[in-house]
Amino acid sequence: MPIIWLFAIVLAIATAGFLSGRTGALRQAAGDSRVLHSLPSYYGWNAALKSVVPAALLIVVWLIAQPIYVNSVVSGMVPDAAISDSSSRGLVMSEVRRVADGLDSAVATGAMTDAQSRGSDIDVEALTDRLREAGQVITSQITEPVLAAAQRYRTMNATGYAIMTGLAVLVALAGAAWGFREARPAFRARNTVEQGVRALLIGAASIAILTTVGIVLSLVFNTVEFFRLYPMADFFTSLEWAPSFSGRGGSSELGILPLLWGTFYISLVALLVAVPIGLFAAIYLSEYASKRVRAVAKPLLEILAGIPTIVYGLFALLTVGPLLLTVFGRDGLGWMQSASAVMTAGLVMGIMLIPFVSSLSDDIINAVPQALRDGSYGLGATQSETIRQVVLPAALPGIVGAILLAASRAIGETMIVVLGAGAAARLSLNPFEAMTTVTAKIVSQLTGDADFASPEALVAFALGMTLFLITLALNIVALYIVRKYREQYE
Incomplete structure (x- = not known):
């Protein structure tokens, strides 16, 4: 039954x-x-x-x-x-x-x-x-x-x-x-x-x-x-990722370092795009925009958060990648060989993360007591000085939380990476080369031709566990920073 x-x-x-x-x-x-x-x-x-x-x-x-x-x-x-x-x-x-x-x-x-x-x-x-x-x-x-x-x-x-x-x-x-x-x-x-x-x-x-x-x-x-099936030392120290799907993994090179590098590199590019734009948008919406502008601009900005990631991936594949290739490719500066690159995925992922940073930062900035602003104005500070020296420091713990949420979202993204950054696992500083991330390889390993109990499939869990521990460490560091600055304003 x-x-x-x-x-x-x-x-x-x-x-x-x-x-x-x-x-x-x-x-x-x-x-x-x-x-x-x-x-x-x-x-x-x-x-x-x-x-x-x-x-x-x-x-x-x-x-x-x-x-x-x-x-x-x-x-x-x-x-x-x-x-x-x-x-x-x-x-x-x-x-x-x-x-x-x-x-x-x-x-x-x-x-x-x-x-x-x-x-x-x-x-x-x-x-x-x-x-x-x-x-x-x-x-x-x-x-x-x-x-x-x-x-x-x-x-x-x-x-x-x-x-x-x-x-x-x-x-x-x-x-x-x-x-x-x-x-x-x-x-x-x-x-x-x-x-x-x-x-x-x-x-x-x-x-x-x-x-x-x-x-x-x-x-x-x-x-x-x-x-038990694959040496731990090789997993954490090998500079090559080359699964061969040969049964017990004897001829496979399953080094995580190229995948971690691609994950952090693409996430860094995305945060460099999302954090400044999102933070500046939040400051404008909370401190400068009128109620009518805010009522229209904030919902329009938050629409970006509702777009499926596969749509962002197609946008990276069909629009951003060819555009970057035109500027930085062989006909331009000659730096870029393919539309799939770290810069392609990072820029599109950064656009996707803007509402995460702006919306949360806007709510945090609005939660700063008005008495702090009034006290700053009473001492003769201008609006820009009040924002820089009073509002932003008071809202810093919440802003750090918003950035952390955006970073976690970037680290866990898959579709944009698959369509925009390619599938090459390599160690390189060139942002115009194709790379891949841990999450993309987790998907590919679990949907490959290997048996589920083989090293080539079980490596997905080792990748996920490593990523979980790294994210946990980042959360602990962020929590320490939040508590440190919060004590100054309580």
């Missing part, structure tokens, strides 16, 4: 529990709601919450725990002799999962039915060919241990989902019955419901924290797996 159907059944039981709880409370009070401790709807919500919350928690925990348990059991079925020297247990388990998915197809079902009708074993070679013809991604010839593990994997998953469905329905029915029994006039239904809603709100507030922990753990585990 699809999960969405199971949730629909649980919600239907909760709805029935709500109606029965509310009706039961009114029946106990002989139709006089004044006899009840709480409003009739609270008794209904008590039954509904006790029906849907435990069942939903059971489903979520089951969906998390079952794959872990099934993978551990099935992994133990694969003998070490079935794992070749050019493979690993992770690669074999990936193949097992793919074969298990393929066994659900009509082609595989027909092959197994034919074998059973003949009273013989399944022809694994014929099954492999039929799965490949049907479009299933099978990277190697299916072996007997892999086929047995895939069948066991499929059976355990089907059994587990059936047990989960039955238990979830029983728990929902038990919760609805429990809520119906509590529908008595003396029961404090309102207090129970409010405590339950408070617990749900706390859980919702914890999702962000748990999501962050989950992201970090997924990066850590896959990064550790990558460094």
Whole structure:
């Protein structure tokens, strides 16, 4: 049964529990709601919450725990002799999962039915060919241990989902019955419901924290797996990026330094464009522009933030790149050989970041107390002197935060880099050469031809983990700067 159907059944039981709880409370009070401790709807919500919350928690925990348990059991079925020297247990388990998915197809079902009708074993070679013809991604010839593990994997998953469905329905029915029994006039239904809603709100507030922990753990585990297959020293010190997709990465050069250089170089060019323009625009809008001009100019400026990044990428590819090539190319100064370059991506990315800097800086500058401006004017300072010596220093922590947000946005950008900067991983100071970034290579490695458990695919997690640590360090430095300057004005 699809999960969405199971949730629909649980919600239907909760709805029935709500109606029965509310009706039961009114029946106990002989139709006089004044006899009840709480409003009739609270008794209904008590039954509904006790029906849907435990069942939903059971489903979520089951969906998390079952794959872990099934993978551990099935992994133990694969003998070490079935794992070749050019493979690993992770690669074999990936193949097992793919074969298990393929066994659900009509082609595989027909092959197994034919074998059973003949009273013989399944022809694994014929099954492999039929799965490949049907479009299933099978990277190697299916072996007997892999086929047995895939069948066991499929059976355990089907059994587990059936047990989960039955238990979830029983728990929902038990919760609805429990809520119906509590529908008595003396029961404090309102207090129970409010405590339950408070617990749900706390859980919702914890999702962000748990999501962050989950992201970090997924990066850590896959990064550790990558460094088991590829030397850490080569990853952080090699000056070459040349994945070969050759299985275990023996002939691949996976050095991160060229990618980091391209990331920082393009981000620096983007910030050199976005920060001055965005900051000057914010100063004008907050200190000089009239209300009518501000009401028109700020929304128009913020429209830039709503343009999809793929549109910026096409703008870089079709307009900015050829324009720069005309000025700095062979017919001009001779510095630029191709429209794809650091300068192309940096300029377009800087245009994209202008609203991030201007809008946030404008809000921060407007938040500076008017009393500081009035005091400066009272001492004889002009408007420009007040802005330079009073407003901007007071707003500096917020401006640093706006610049940091823009920098994070620049570091994480992908489409503009792919279309505007090219895909070359190189160390160069020439801004008119093609380069690439960490994020662009993460996408290319995860969508390449290598198996997901190979070094060429796992390197994407190592790249992401490195970028995460660098961004965390930048945030810590920025927080230190913000606190230092904030203490001067508090």
